[in-house]
Amino acid sequence: MxxxxxxxxxxxxxxxxxxxxxxxxxxxxxxxxxxxxxxxxxxxxxxxxxxxxxxxxxxxxxxxxCKHHSKERCEMYCNQCDIPVCVYCITSDQHQGHKILSLMQVCEEKKEKIFKERNELNETIYPTYQDIASAVQNRMSQLEKEYRDLSTAITKHGEDWHREIDKLVRKLKAEVDEMKNTQLQTLQKHLDEINKTMSDIKDENDSIEKTIDTNDLLNLFSITCNVDKYRNLPQKIVLSLPKFTSGKIQEISKLFGTLSPSSLSSDKHGYSMKTTQISPEAGSSPPVKQLLDEPETVTTMYTGYDRYLYNVACLSEEEIWTSGEDKAMKLYSINQKSLLKSITTKSGNISWDIAVTKSGDLVYTDNRDRTVNIVKNEKIEEVIRLQNWRPRGVCSTSSGDLLVIMYSDDDKQTKVVRYSGSTEKQTIQFDDKSKHKPLYSSSPTYKYITENRNLDICVSDWDAKAVVVVNQAGKLRFRYTGHTPAPKNKPFYLLGITTDSQSHILTADCDNECVHIIDQDGQFLRYINCRLSDPWGLCIDTNDNLFVAQYYERQVKKIRYLQ
Structure with a gap:
């Protein structure tokens, strides 16, 4: 070889x-x-x-x-000009006073940056894309099953309808037969009476014929004709047939049921970068839960407020905070229906809104005192004090920030402000498409706020009669202005607002005495009625149970609406 x-x-x-x-x-x-x-x-x-x-x-x-000195090598680097330079370049006027670095040092720093970026690509970004691809594949498989279930549900509903229609057809035909038999029996009886009368008339006529033919004058004088008896004709029986009024075939789709439109959109907040430590919330997607055909009331608890009940906030699956027309905020055990704790506001004013932080502390807004306060170990700390503004609704976000909706002293402006502790981080006030067009109504009426699981910020605006939803950056996503027909056909005046693990948005419709459920893109899904009376505040526990504060009744209802 x-x-x-x-x-x-x-x-x-x-x-x-x-x-x-x-x-x-x-x-x-x-x-x-x-x-x-x-x-x-x-x-x-x-x-x-x-x-x-x-x-x-x-x-x-x-x-x-070197480009300028052909026989020289560039061992240095001009930081201002961002180019390699040789020793002759350094002494020239062109680089006088410039910061000169070792080209080797610059390359080492560049190499270190490249190594870090390569590591990020290999250890963070690529695995994240793998997880996203896996999640999309899983969602596709899940989607197949969900659409099969949807088709099966429609087929089953159709079979139920067929059975009910067959049952209804049999019932109507039986009623037709029964009415027919009743009328035929009546007519038959009437006919029998007429035939008997006709037979009597014939007998009478035969008797007269025989008597007239006789030459016995005495018998002739004894004959009496009953003509008057037969002149009174029987009453005429008038029958009316039943009429079958068919429903409009065109309306059968509404009666049978309708499909809400599907949605397909991009959400830049939908994915998060893979990290070495993943929080429990971000680590896994919540299981998909379907809406119950009929929501059910689990329990009802009387709160004992003297006048009105406004708000409810979940501390846990068993404990809820409430506030009303009272300076006291009360913690109840929903299962035992007992009062556990009562906290009086620092100023003695009524708390406008309440929320519970991730760490389990109670937060409340004091509209008259212009403050947002937090209750820790039964001690009240002032977190935020406003100038020229008054707070309304408040919520605690998944990141631990506070979102506060507030209005100006002159009642001409409304805005949402994000706080990290006492530090203002973000202001949301105007539609990004028009800097001068406000997102929210200016009047100081009822406004409540919550954060959705997809990090959207959702505000219920009483005066605007709308749920206003913006993304995390404050860009308007949509407005939800109600659904027709409403249960009581009254205007859409909304109060409390909350969200669940499925990113559904729920809002209380006081006048129509119901709760609206819409999806994260603003599509109406259904109403929750459950014999609600003046629903006001809303909250959701970790098991997706809905708690509704009833204004006049001063009761809290716990409702199960997801499977």
Whole structure:
């Protein structure tokens, strides 16, 4: 076997093609044997050949040639001009006073940055895309099942309808037969009476004929005709047939049921970057839950407020905070229906709205005192004090921030402000498409706020008769202005608002005495009635149970509406 062409042969010198490689020119990137080193260095004397051991190849920095000084190498770097420079460039007027760095140092920093970015690509970004791809594939599989279930539900509903229609047809036909038989029996009885009368008339007539033919005058005088009896004709029986009024076939789709439109949109907040430590909330998607056909009331609890009940906030699955026309905020056990704790506001004013933070602390707004306060270990701390503004609704976000909706003293402006502790981080007030068009009504009427699971900010605006939803950046996503027909056909005046694990948005419709459920894109899904009376405040526990504060009744209803 020719050693020069064997795959198992050692590397050979690039010049003589025979001797084993021992040296390397880092300048020309040529492999050399020791005997050929001299020949290589004199082959091009314009270059400074860096000859190193083959094992140390590419260890010598290969500095770039200078564009302005052809025989020089650029070993330095001008930070202001962002270019490599040689020693002659440094002494020129062009770079006078500029910060000059070692090109090697700049390259090392660049290499370190590249290594970090490569590590981020390999360890964070690529695995995140893998997780996203897996999640999308899982969602596609899940979607197949959900649509099969939907088709099965429609088929089952159709079969139920067929059975009910068959039952109804049999019932109507039985009623037709029964009415027919009743009328036929009546007519038959009437006919029998007429036939009997006709027979009597015939007998009477035969008797008269016999008497008239006799020559016995005495018998003739004894005959009496009952003509008057038969002149009174029987009453005429008038029948009316039942009429079948069919429903309009065109309306059957509404009666049978309708499909809400599907939605397909992009949400830049939908994915989060994979990290080494994942919080329980972000670590897994919530299980998909379907709406119950009929929501059900689990329990009802009387709160004992003297006048009105406004708000409810969940501390846990068993404990709820409430507030009303009273300076006291009360913690109840919903299962035991007992009062556990009562906290009086710091100012003695009525709390406008209440919320519970991720750490389990109670937050409330004091409209008259212009403050937002937090209750820790039964001690009240003032977190935010406003100037020229008054707070309304408040909620605690998944990140631990507070969202406060407030109105100006002149009743001409409304805005949402995000706080981290006492620090203002974000203001949401105007539609991004028109800087002068406000997102919310200016009047100081009822406004409540919550954050959806997809980080949308949802505000119920009484005066605007709308749920106003913006994304995390404050950009308007949609407005929901109610659904027709409403249960009591009254205007849509909304109060409390909350969201669940499915990113549904729920809002209380006081006048129609119901709760609206819409999806995260503003599509109406259904009403919750459950014999509600003046629903006001709403909240959802970790199991997606809905709690409704009833204004006049001063009761809290716990309602199950998801499977």
């Amino acid at each position: 020719d050693p020069r062409t064997s795959a198992q042969d050692v590397m050979r010198c690039d010049l003589c093609k025979t001797a084993v490689v021992q040296m390397h020119c880092d300048t020309c990137l040529v492999n050399l044997c020791k005997a050929c080193v001299g020949e290589h260095t004199i082959s091009d004397e314009s270059k400074k050949h860096e000859i190193v051991s083959f094992k140390l190849r590419k260890s010598t920095p290969l500095y770039p040639g």
